[in-house]
Structures are given as C-alpha cells and as structure tokens.
Amino acid sequence: MPWEPNKLERERLEKLERLRQRGIDPYPNRTERTHSAAQAVADFLAAEAENIPVEVTVCGRIRAKRGPFADIYDGSGKIQIYIHKNNVGQDTFKTFQKDIDLGDFVQVRGEVFRTKTGEITVRATELKVLAKALSPLPVIKEKVVDGKVVRYTDFSDVEERYRQRYVDLAVNPDVRERFRTRARIIRATRDFLDSLGFLEVETPILHPVYGGAAARPFVTHHNQLHQDLYLRISFELYLKRLLVGMYDAVYEIGRDFRNEGVSFKHNPEFTQLEFYLAYSDYHGMMELVEKLFEHVAREVTGSTTITYQGHEIDLSPPWRRITLRQAIREHTGIDYAEHPDADSLREAMRKAGYEARPDDSWGKLIDHLLGSQVEPHLIQPTFVLDYPRDISPLAKMKPGDPTHVERFEFFIGGMEMGNAFTEINDPLDQEERFLEMGRLYKPDSEEAHPVDEDFLRALRYGMPPAGGCGVGIDRMTMLFTDQSTIREVLLFPHLRERG
RNA sequence: GGGCGCGUAGCUCAAAGGUAGAGCAGUGGCCUUUUAAGCCAUUGGUUGCAGGUUCGAGUCCUGCCGCGCUCACCA
Known part of the structure; x- marks a missing residue:
C-alpha cells in the first residue's frame, strides 16, 4: 500500500x-x-x-x-x-x-x-x-x-511489534539485547562443536526430494530446469552423505522450512542445528547434548542454572534418562508394552480417558501420549529414550527388541528441544524402512514421502556407525532468554499479510 | 481448520446503547543547566472493514480482515 x-x-x-x-x-x-x-x-x-x-x-x-x-x-x-x-x-x-x-x-x-x-x-x-x-x-x-x-x-502491541520489528528494536532495548543473546548462543554452539573437531558445512536448501523428517514441504519451481524443488524440511540425509564421504564429524546450523501450523513453538521457517558423529551412537549424542547445553549456559549466563517461566532449571550433567515406556507409565499409568498393537493400545487409552484417534498407528498413539501427557511435565532436562520403530524410520533397531529403536528426544522447560538416534547404516534395512513408511500412508497423502534413491545409493557405499542429533535453536533461545513464544526470539516472525 | 477473546488519536489507554475522551507526542507561545524538564493555550478520530437492529451503536447482531490464547494438525 x-x-x-x-x-x-x-x-x-x-x-x-x-x-x-x-x-x-x-x-x-x-x-x-x-x-x-x-x-x-x-x-x-x-x-x-x-x-x-x-x-x-x-x-x-x-x-x-x-x-x-x-x-x-x-x-x-x-x-x-x-x-x-x-x-x-x-x-x-x-x-x-x-x-x-x-x-x-x-x-x-x-x-x-x-x-x-x-x-x-x-x-x-x-x-x-x-x-x-x-x-x-x-x-x-x-x-x-x-x-x-x-x-x-x-510500545507493547504485539502485532505492531512483530510487523514493525525495526520500531520494536529501536525503542525496546530489552528486545535488542535478546537478539544479542541469540547470537551468543549460536556462537557458543559453534565454538563447542568446532573445539571437538566438527566440521561446519552448508548443504542445499532446495531439495529435489524432501526427507529426514515428517513434515509437509514448501514447493517451488526452477523455470529453466522445468523442475519442482522443495525447501528442505531437514538436513539429515545430506549430512549423512558426508559421513559416507569420510568426514567423521559434521554439523550444520541453518533454516528448515515446514508447511505446518503456526504456534507458540512453531514457525514455518526455523533454525536447526544438526550434528553427526561417526563411531558414536545415541549414548554418545546424549553426552554431547549435555555438554553443549552446559557450555552454552556458562557462556551466555555464566551459570548452569537458569530460570524459565518461573522454574529454576539445572542444566549441569548428567541429565535424567528415562525410557519412553517408563515415562508414559509414570504419567498415564499405561504400560504400552502390555498393548502391543494399535487397537489394544487405543482401547486402553480410551478407557483411561485419553483421546485416541482411530487411524493412528501404534507408534503415533504413543507419541501423542508423550506430547500431551508427558512433555508438559518435563521441566528439568530429561532424555526420553527408546522410541517405537514405526515412527522412527532413520533410527537403528534396538538389539533384541524388534519394536524399539535407539532414539531419544530431550525436553527442557516442558518443551521438546531436540531429537537424536543411532543412525541406520544398513542400506537394505534403510530401504525397507522407507518402504514401510510409504505403506503407512495413502498414496496421495502429502505426508507420504518419496524415497530418496540417491541417499540409499550413498549408503550402499558404506556409512560408518554414527550418532546424529538435531536441536531447535529457536527453542534453545526461548529457554535461555526466558521467552514463552518463539516469535519473541525470531527477528521477523511470520505473520499473515494484512487484508 | 475449530473454540474463546481482542481491535478506539502517532504511542499507552478510558468511554455500563445517549455529545468519542485522557496522558505522552505534535502545534503556537513562555522559560532556557534540564532529568518522565516546567507553565499557558491548542490541533488531532471513517472507533479494523462491510452490513444489520435501534429514535440513537465504539458498545448489541451477522459476515469478513488481522492479532492473541487454546484445541487440532505437526514420524
């Protein structure tokens, strides 16, 4: 106008x-x-x-x-x-x-x-x-x-503060300071990984095939090549190609794009850290995550104790480790192992008064229990480990347990901060897992991911055993700046166009 | 996408269906070593948009737009 x-x-x-x-x-x-x-x-x-x-x-x-x-x-x-x-x-x-x-x-x-x-x-x-x-x-x-x-x-009208962030920054010094803190968090993260010998890399943002996460992508088009391209929803599959290429330790900090709902902890574009370490596994990732947060906390606040939304949170290692099964049993009384298929679990959930959607798989039902009944209570840093296989197509099986994979998510302040696993490096297993995922969705579903054949080709050349981890930088910033919404830690959060 | 709430001057806010107001900013003066400077005077509004009810609507109703909270969705 x-x-x-x-x-x-x-x-x-x-x-x-x-x-x-x-x-x-x-x-x-x-x-x-x-x-x-x-x-x-x-x-x-x-x-x-x-x-x-x-x-x-x-x-x-x-x-x-x-x-x-x-x-x-x-x-x-x-x-x-x-x-x-x-x-x-x-x-x-x-x-x-x-x-x-x-x-x-x-x-x-x-x-x-x-x-x-x-x-x-x-x-x-x-x-x-x-x-x-x-x-x-x-x-x-x-x-x-x-x-x-x-x-x-x-100058406090949230809409105006976000739409005209330059005005917000010009008149509200605390906002200006918050984005300095954000920069310090990212710098401390880089310093930490660099000091351990990780190599920082940049991989494509425009992907011919999207993957590495369960999310709907933004689609764009290359005119000259007559080719649809997707804004990346994760860096995972490219970073693992680099393990095949003989880098032992790589990381990337960059923007991911997910065409999903917006909420206090979701923005269509958000900043993600992913790191991969050869000859490690999800136990190694837990130790790295603990040390990373300890390091960042000391660099940014001078202490390993922070206050988030009125809660005092102690970030010093070691953090609590609890299996997903145990966490859900603690908070809902349901032992999902006693209900080894979707129908029986659904019935148990409904009997206990929880919502259970008719089409959800066993793993999805468990994931929903985690998100709605457990996550809000995980204020102190907590690793929740060993996830259902059917919602974790890139994580390696737990030896001797066909239903679980070596995967954890970690939670602080009642928020999921990241996700990690022992990476699948068996190319045939990986292919089978992709195909399994494909069968879970109807053929025309937007969530049914195409198989990334080039990624499978890379795995066939051999990828060393490795642990990999993703951390939400925006949520990490929320934690260290005591903000309850992601928009307060994004300089220019996404808003609808004014009508 | 659903539910609830909000939208009044540049900013922050009032106005119980009965004349749209205040502080700050602005404008015209006075003052000129002040500290949220001060004193006097004063301008400023399509009350988000479009309809409706009513003698009368910022206020009640409907639709739309935007924002917030929340639920859903989000391996």
Missing part, C-alpha cells in the same frame, strides 16, 4: 522542506563521528580528574528534548547534548528548536562537561542533521530510580 502521510508525518515533511530551503542536506553522505556515546563518556571520566578537555563528535538518534538539552542514543548507549545559541549560533539553535524532532539522527561536536546536576554532556559547537525521521517513533519516557531504568511509556 502506498504511503499516505498522517498529520504528524506531514508536519515532518514540511520541516524537511524547510531544512532543504536553508541549504541543509537532511540526508548527508558523510559523518565525522569520533566517539560512540559510551566512548565519549568513558574518555571524559578518564580525563576528568586531571581536568583535560575532551572534544568529541558523537552521532545518534534524538530520543528526548528538555529545554536546551537532548538525549541522543547510538548502539553503545546514550549521552546528553547541550545546545545553546551562544555556542552554535542563532540559526542552528532555531533549527534545533523548530525542525529537529524526536527520532532524527544528528551529529554533535563539542567538549564534554558535567552539568550542575552531574550529567555528562556534550556542549555543542556544531550540530548537523544526519537523517530526518519522517515517521514518529513511539516516545520514550524513562528515568533511573535506584540504578534501574523505569519506563513510563510503552
């Missing part, structure tokens, strides 16, 4: 025009910054005792005006400026009063001093407009009480 300026914006357009008429460029190409706001304060404090003058040129956005004073903010913080006609001249003073608004970017040159109330301030001798803001930002009113910043104004 084209821009129709509102009243406040029209006023600012007039000011813009007045600046231009006076020969002032409201959007100059060059700035002459010598100090960030924080550096100007630091330099002044260092020189203050010996009375050495500190001359600075600072740049930033005006967020408050009080008489001849204004607060300007840059990425480092804030500093007060003092504009008086004796120092900048009558014309500039008038410009400051009349045509410079809250939200504008300006550059100020002058000596740093303390006002009589003690505020460190730049006494402007020059004032230059750097960028005129045509739309008004929500106004910030805040004051420091006992060292803490108290806010009296708000």
